[in-house]
Amino acid sequence: MKYQSQKVALYYFGGALALFVVQVLVGTLAGTIYVVPNLLADVIPFNIVRMIHTNALIVWLLMGFFGCAYYLIPEEAETELHSPGLAILQFWLFLAGALAAVVGYLFHIHVGREFLEQPLWIKLAIVVVALMFLYNITLTVLKGRKTAITNVLLLGLWGIAVFFLFSLYNPSNLILDKMFWWWVVHLWVEGVWELVMASVLAFLMIKMTGVDREVVEKWLYVIIALALFSGILGTGHHYYWIGTPAYWQWIGSIFSTFEVLPFFAMVIFTFTMVWKGGRNHPNKAALLWSLGCSVFAFFGAGVWGFLHTLAPINYYTHGTQVTAAHGHLAFYGAYVMVNIAMFTYAMPQLLGRAPYNQVLNMVGFWVTSAAMAFMTFALTFAGVVQVHLQRVLGMTYMDVQDQVSLFYWFRLGAGVFVVLGVLMIVWSLVVPGARTREAVGYAPAE
Amino acid sequence: MSETLTKAAARNIFYGGTVFFFVIFVGLVAQSVSSAKTIARANPITPSVAAGKQVWEKHACIDCHTLLGEGAYFAPELGNVWVRFGGRQDPVAAREGLRAWFAAQPSHVEGRRQMPQFHMSAKDVDNLIDFLKWTSEIPTQNWPPKVSG
Ligand code: HEM
Ligand code: HEM
Numbered sequence A: 001m002k003y004q005s006q007k008v009a010l011y012y013f014g015g016a017l018a019l020f021v022v023q024v025l026v027g028t029l030a031g032t033i034y035v036v037p038n039l040l041a042d043v044i045p046f047n048i049v050r051m052i053h054t055n056a057l058i059v060w061l062l063m064g065f066f067g068c069a070y071y072l073i074p075e076e077a078e079t080e081l082h083s084p085g086l087a088i089l090q091f092w093l094f095l096a097g098a099l100a101a102v103v104g105y106l107f108h109i110h111v112g113r114e115f116l117e118q119p120l121w122i123k124l125a126i127v128v129v130a131l132m133f134l135y136n137i138t139l140t141v142l143k144g145r146k147t148a149i150t151n152v153l154l155l156g157l158w159g160i161a162v163f164f165l166f167s168l169y170n171p172s173n174l175i176l177d178k179m180f181w182w183w184v185v186h187l188w189v190e191g192v193w194e195l196v197m198a199s200v201l202a203f204l205m206i207k208m209t210g211v212d213r214e215v216v217e218k219w220l221y222v223i224i225a226l227a228l229f230s231g232i233l234g235t236g237h238h239y240y241w242i243g244t245p246a247y248w249q250w251i252g253s254i255f256s257t258f259e260v261l262p263f264f265a266m267v268i269f270t271f272t273m274v275w276k277g278g279r280n281h282p283n284k285a286a287l288l289w290s291l292g293c294s295v296f297a298f299f300g301a302g303v304w305g306f307l308h309t310l311a312p313i314n315y316y317t318h319g320t321q322v323t324a325a326h327g328h329l330a331f332y333g334a335y336v337m338v339n340i341a342m343f344t345y346a347m348p349q350l351l352g353r354a355p356y357n358q359v360l361n362m363v364g365f366w367v368t369s370a371a372m373a374f375m376t377f378a379l380t381f382a383g384v385v386q387v388h389l390q391r392v393l394g395m396t397y398m399d400v401q402d403q404v405s406l407f408y409w410f411r412l413g414a415g416v417f418v419v420l421g422v423l424m425i426v427w428s429l430v431v432p433g434a435r436t437r438e439a440v441g442y443a444p445a446e
Numbered sequence B: 001m002s003e004t005l006t007k008a009a010a011r012n013i014f015y016g017g018t019v020f021f022f023v024i025f026v027g028l029v030a031q032s033v034s035s036a037k038t039i040a041r042a043n044p045i046t047p048s049v050a051a052g053k054q055v056w057e058k059h060a061c062i063d064c065h066t067l068l069g070e071g072a073y074f075a076p077e078l079g080n081v082w083v084r085f086g087g088r089q090d091p092v093a094a095r096e097g098l099r100a101w102f103a104a105q106p107s108h109v110e111g112r113r114q115m116p117q118f119h120m121s122a123k124d125v126d127n128l129i130d131f132l133k134w135t136s137e138i139p140t141q142n143w144p145p146k147v148s149g
């Protein structure tokens, strides 16, 4: 850490980790309701539990991105943050908004589109928070050094805010509603979020491997070019069966197939950098998370995405447990792991400790990742059986669900291990180790 | 990576290509918007269909059910529930069937997933059913493959 104002990132990392724990606990509750369906049915129905699970996920990932930006940008721009005070105020506003939303959900105060259940005033508060954030980091970059990493990161973060505006558009024509709903959901995770992910990974590679900036930044542009060239028209893989014209089956199938490439490129990128760098960075856990991130994102988004992205296949798998399997591994691999990679790298620096609790952190990595992989397999099997019974043989939905209940028990078991793993990760990051000391011999590259 | 590609070139390709693909995307979406409007002209979105969509959203049905395959995977697909309830052959009976369904929830059957009781007014229920009927008439390239949803 070189600049005092980077410390504001700690607020964001802390808030994100707390919400991460809430998210997986509530996910486990949702998984429990699947197998013990009468549980809490009259108190908190499944839809409320689910919206808390998914909203907590999205909020903490965004909070993590904000923190990543506040840590990364001063260091890249080589200047203090424009206004640390504003950044702290922004944090509390965002956290208050998120908590208000969750408490509101418990009292059935919500609107009714998946992932966008926040009442209008919360959505507007999110826009205000985003503007505070963008103002702060944009001014910081403008007054400092401009690098490809800050450039791409800013572009991604501005894109997140711009596409979020489409959440305010809710026409009564369901076809149009669905078309533009994907402008938030798809153009986020398969568009601008990938810019954030790639730039954070590029930053971590420069810091931890010591490979030349020119090389890393060239890779960065190639990766994000692959991401957007495929991902923008790849939106078509959501326009197959919602009342949109048939040509989307061709466009969506072809372009979304190419969406695998940026994820594959990130695997090659991270491994080549680590292999070429040869610099023996002491923060082994952060390296593990960075490599794990590209690999799990490749499997979750790339492989599990491709599995059901071709129109003739999606015709059968659309809206089944196959989708849930992909959603979990993709979000975990790409965005959960990139955040934890950055937290693991930055928190020791921010707290002035040598990398600590490395072993616990790495055990947490393996427990969580193995459990998420197991959960993905369980849901994939459930999905394939569901497709066959319901979409080929035409059995009714509820009868089919009885046939796959075993897989839901497996998912729940995996979920319990996810919670354990997450607790290890959080503990290793937050609770000071016994060997707390000044970070020495631990200067970043350059 | 190859020496022939410079960083500046990679950056320019990125910006140029992104603008290029985004413009194509916007063009195609514009075409699809007009097609969606044509569909709504042929099968008008009446005030009750629009109100029914709001009832649908008010109760966040989407976080248990899928609608045209999007949403949650905890409960049956509803894009074609009008068809499943026989609405194409006998709209009156289908409407009665759906009304009765909403009134009978939750089932309180032990070990069976529960749908809540939403205490909807008769008008809300009618609007909601109009919305589900309208949705079932969207041309979806013959999705879902079976009436089971
Ligand atoms: C970091 C870990 C996790 C991530 C990133 C995550 C992400 C998600 C996402 C994106 C969805 C929406 C899925 C979709 O619409 O396709 C979802 C739903 C769900 N998640 Fe998770 N989740 C995580 C952990 C868990 C855990 C530990 C459980 C416990 C069993 C769980 C259970 C569920 C359930 C039951 C749903 C609802 C699925 C449905 O609609 O049928 N999740 N989660
Ligand atoms: C990190 C990147 C990605 C994330 C976080 C992600 C997440 C998700 C989620 C949560 C859904 C469910 C949306 C809903 O609730 O309806 C979904 C659907 C889908 N995703 Fe991804 N995804 C990613 C990348 C990809 C890629 C690269 C592909 C293709 C190669 C892909 C193909 C699909 C398809 C075809 C669907 C629709 C599933 C259906 O028809 O039900 N995804 N994705």
Ligand SMILES: [Fe+2]
Residues within 6 Å of the ligand: A186, A190, A234, A235, A237, A238
């Ligand atoms: Fe997508």
